[in-house]
Amino acid sequence: MKIEKIILLAAMTTSCLSVSAQNETSVYLNKTKPIGERIEDAISRMTLEEKVALCHAQGKFSSPGVPRLGIPELWMSDGPHGVRAEINWNDWGYSNWTNDSITAFPALTALAATWNPDMSALYGKSVGEEARYREKDVLLGPGVNIYRTPLNGRNFEYMGEDPYLAGEMVVPYIQELQKNGVAACVKHFALNNQEKWRGNINVKLSDRALYEIYLPAFKRAVQDGGAWSIMGAYNQIWEEHCCHNSLLLNNILRKEWGFDGVVITDWGGAHNTKQAALNGLDIEMGSFTNGLTSESDFGYNDYYLADPYLNMIRKGEVPESTVDVKVRNILRLIFRTAMNTEKPFGSGPNEEHYAAAKQIGDESIVLLKNSGILPLVPRTGMKILVVGENATRPLNQGGGSSELKVKDMFTPLKAIQTTYGEEVRYAMGYKSGRPMYDAEEIIPQVTLDSLHQEAVAMAKEAEVVIYIGGLNKNAYQDCESTDRREYNLPWGQDQLIEDLAAANPNLIIANVSGNAYAMPWLDKVPAVLQSWYLGTMIGPSMVDVISGKINPSGKLPFSFPKKLEDNGAHHFGEASYPGIEGASAGNAANDLKGADVSAGNDPQQEYLEDIWVGYRWHDTKKIPALFPFGHGLSYTTFSYGKATLSAKEMSADGSLTITVPITNTGSIEGKETVQLYVHDEKSSLPRPLKELKGFKKVNIAPGTTVEVDFTLTPDDLKFFDDNQHKWIAEPGKFKVLIGSSSTDIRNTVQFVYK
Missing domain, CATH: 3.40.50.1700 (Glycoside hydrolase family 3 C-terminal domain)
Structure with a gap:
């Protein structure tokens, strides 16, 4: 395999040298130049047809480059916990290669159950090495949709019910993955919290629920993780599909968060050429076609962002500047991945990766x-x-x-x-x-x-x-x-x-x-x-x-309700889950060839539990869970000493340090995850009884005490005021609750925010 890689690299280098020899002044090929200059130079050399071609698939898991300019194509692969076997170019059949076996890493619920960002970094590094070895430019994951209902068939791919936990765990995964020159494609943006009717259900929810529960992990992925790509969700929000939803993509992702990467559809997630052109989508994948085989009458040129888009630009129905925006994003991704000559070679499944999978699994149970x-x-x-x-x-x-x-x-x-x-x-x-x-x-x-x-x-x-x-x-x-x-x-x-x-x-x-x-x-x-x-x-x-060779140290990343009706999403009946099915959702055949067709009377759903998701619901509504969020026992025991605060007050530009001693009172070594929750004693809007704002996993020998420190800032006290459309922290009294789970609180201290 390595010999093949060397040959491939040599061929790519020769191709680039040939292009460079013909275009000695080509800034876009000069990696010493700022990436912005390289992008603008490349765009200036492209035809309109070449620009549009970059914006849609050319195969099941590939989108085009610009061969005339030596700009390579992008290769993508499922999935978040292992690189999927090779799929045929034009259909969903497996290619039956003999060299595409991989390490299966634990699913992301397991990673979240470790409550250990170090395990997340190890995970991203390891799966990134295998993706790079398989010559992938984009890995379709990780997923950070919030666990809303235990019936969601795809929950195992996500990181639990709490936005803080998911955000803390997703950042190191992305950072280590992308060090391999492989882009994370964080999914599914946003509110893809069930599979039933996922392709057309229209979700309604409050701005508070959106910003406090369902968006924070994505924001962390973008701003702290530096994710190079985002995958749009199948569902609709506010009567507009997520893959070309202006509020989600233009307003929140680009303007509010400053995302400079590529937005990719989920496979078949585009539905409208004009919306796709104007509302923040960059690359369309998988729309209604198996490619150029006899299985379909529609080719890749029939995608919404293919010939229909090209024709709209030529007719002046949408400006050419829209495709330039998309191409800038796509070229930035290509320069970061496929044209990155400094990325490592990666490695296939090996003992080191097996050891990583074992260590993550050990800490997750x-x-x-x-x-x-x-x-x-x-x-x-x-x-x-x-x-x-x-x-x-x-x-x-x-x-x-x-x-x-x-x-x-x-x-x-x-x-x-x-x-x-x-x-x-x-x-x-x-x-x-x-x-x-x-x-x-x-x-x-x-x-x-x-x-x-x-x-x-x-x-x-x-x-x-x-x-x-x-x-x-x-x-x-x-x-x-x-x-x-x-x-x-x-x-x-x-x-x-x-x-x-x-x-x-x-x-x-x-x-x-x-x-x-x-x-x-x-x-x-x-x-x-x-x-x-x-x-x-x-x-x-x-x-x-x-x-007993391994002392269990996993903690639940989501609550186990005693019965389904105890879950917040199910408390309000079918209007909240799974939604209420309407009339015909339209004829999918009419959606082909770029036709802009109304989705019809699609299933409607409202998140009536609002911000009270998971333990927030169980705590605030006083409905005990069978096993609470953060719960997990050990073969040893831990005692919590008295927590101390660095000060009794916090100012708007200050912070507090909380220190708590933890002692292993048992006879064997073990790991404990110390969890910190914050309670706002009085606020202008209703708030959950407590919210996770810190956690640390520590290994403690028997009879030994360690001190665990947390830092709180005003950001940890904020809630989203949907009337002002901003995050605010109100002056007043706050409690810090420290414990071994969301219900096993061992220590409480109070401070005043001024």
Whole structure:
């Protein structure tokens, strides 16, 4: 592979030298010149046709360059937790390469559950090296849409329910990824918080909810992470699709945040040529066509930003300056990626990347409950029964665009057998069927009954049962294009767990999912571990936590409600989720060839829970969660000393330091995530009971105390005043709440903001 890379690099260099020899005064090829000068020089040399060509796809995952000028094309790839296998040029089939296997890294819910920005940096670095090795210029991720409902099929790709947590975790990922010369394409901007009707649902919400909950992580990605590209969402906001939504793209992204990168559609996310021309979109991908094959009568020149756009410019219906703006952004991206001669070579899947995936997975697993059965220390002759399809299922398969072709996959069952020996037995317990994108295989009840009965019978003969079930990436589970149908576990698992607990009280639940789920059996089991889609190293991470080799340190990045109705998005009925379906959404065939067609009477939805999302809802409405945001136990114990403030008052241009001593009062080393929340005692607008404004993960030896410091600034006290359309911090009393979760508050101190 490296020899091929050297040959390719030499060919590119020769091409550029040839172009340079013909254009000795070409500023755009001179990397010593300021990027702005290079861009303007390149634009001045382009024809209108070449400019427009830059603005739309030429293949499934490629957009054109300008061959005449030696400007290379852009190559993109899914996805946020591993580089997807190569896709055919003109259709969605896999290309069946033999050299595109990769490391599957943990899904982003797992990364968020580490509560550790160092893990995020390691993640971005590692996945960036594999993307660079595969010659990708843009990696389509990470995702930072807020976890609003546990039914969203795509929650596993995102970073939880809190905008502060998601913002802190996304920044180092982007920074380290882009050091490889690979652009992050942060998605899905914005409010892509469900899969049902995702292509045309119209979302309504308050400005406060938008600015306080759903935008902050994107803003951090742009301003602090320096993201080079953004992917628009499928849905509409305020009757305008997000991929060409003037308020989102022109006003907020460009003007308010100063974004200088490229806005790329989600695949098929464009719907209107004039809006795409005027409202901030740069590159259109995937619109209604499989390219030039017999599968479609429409080619890439039929895209909204292709011939229809070119014709509009020629007719004077939109000014040529609109395409110049887009080309400036696209060239800036090309200079940062494809034409960056100083980027590293990257590396394919290797032991270093496996170690990174393992370390992230180790820190992500959350110990939800433990009555003393864990850790399950290995000893000779233990009779262990493993039950559950997820113990053996390759969870890299399915899920839509997140599907990965792994070089290796180390399953939980194999890892448990390696650790505990030959006495480990296995029963599937249930069966879910093949992973499919938007359909499901129905398993006959007689098959489910047989597997159920076999597992319960075997449980009676075991010393300990380890249950590894949960969700998977089938349609209507954790999967793009579909939402979950129910909050309970599918395929009869709840009854299976009840029956296993009755047959053997030594039952450890170690479920895998990217979403919360109901636990009607919780009081009947002694231990519950929440794992995630941990990728290549799922087995070693899970068994090391179960056995005690790794002390669990993950914390929940979202709340687990007791029942679905306890979630804020579901409290108000279908108007809030999933929305109310209207009349026909129009004929998609009429949308082709650049026709500007009204979307019709699309499904309508209003975020009636407003700013009270996740723990904000549970706290403020006094509805206890089954497991709260930030919750996670350890095999050791931690005590919190008295917090101290550097001052009792904060001025508008000042800050405060909060210091709290944390002691490991147990017998083994462990990591604790100390969480800081702020409560505004009186405000002119309603505010949540508390909001996360700081967290630090610290490793503490037994019997040792460490001091954890936090700095608060006036920005941490602000809320968004939608009447003034600005962030404000009002004078008054504030409380700082420090604890081990959003409900396990160990310390409170007060100060005055003047």
